[in-house]
Amino acid sequence: MVHIYDRDMWNLASENQQLAAINYKDGFENMLISIGLNDDIHGEKAVWMFPVPANPDDVVIDILKGFPLLQGKDIDTVYNTAVGVSGLFMAGYSTFPLGSLVALPFIFVGQMRTF
Known part of the structure; x- marks a missing residue:
């Protein structure tokens, strides 16, 4: 769920795409999440909220500039x-x-x- 700040209020923005890649190893889960938003979004700030099933002390969040290209067969x-x-x-x-x-x-x- 993405909230966009627009001067006097926060609006809920719709996502048109969501991608995730999950790697679970040695008891730790590494998850890459990416969303696509509509082009008609206007605002100065945005907040993206998503649930993380862990204690806050165990969570590390990084912002990446891209999403890896994953290939495979359907x-x-x-x-x-x-x-x-x-x-x-x-x-x-x-x-x-x-x-x-x-x-x-x-x-x-x-x-x-x-x-």
Whole structure:
């Protein structure tokens, strides 16, 4: 939630994007948080409030100038591709005997013509 100071009052601003990267190691959580705000925000000061599930003495907050570029694969796409390939394989395997029966008459007819 972002509050923007505008001379005589604080207004609530809407966020259009929120990104987070969390790394948990040795009992400590490092979290990078970034938000995107609308372009029509006017004001001199802003406050961004977010909950931190820890004692205030255990929290260290730094302001970074950028957010790292993270790359990876979309798990839905990977799953759908794997299931789709497996499904085609199973469908082909289960209909293999039918394919042989359909192809056999044409093979015999072709051989009979050569006699």
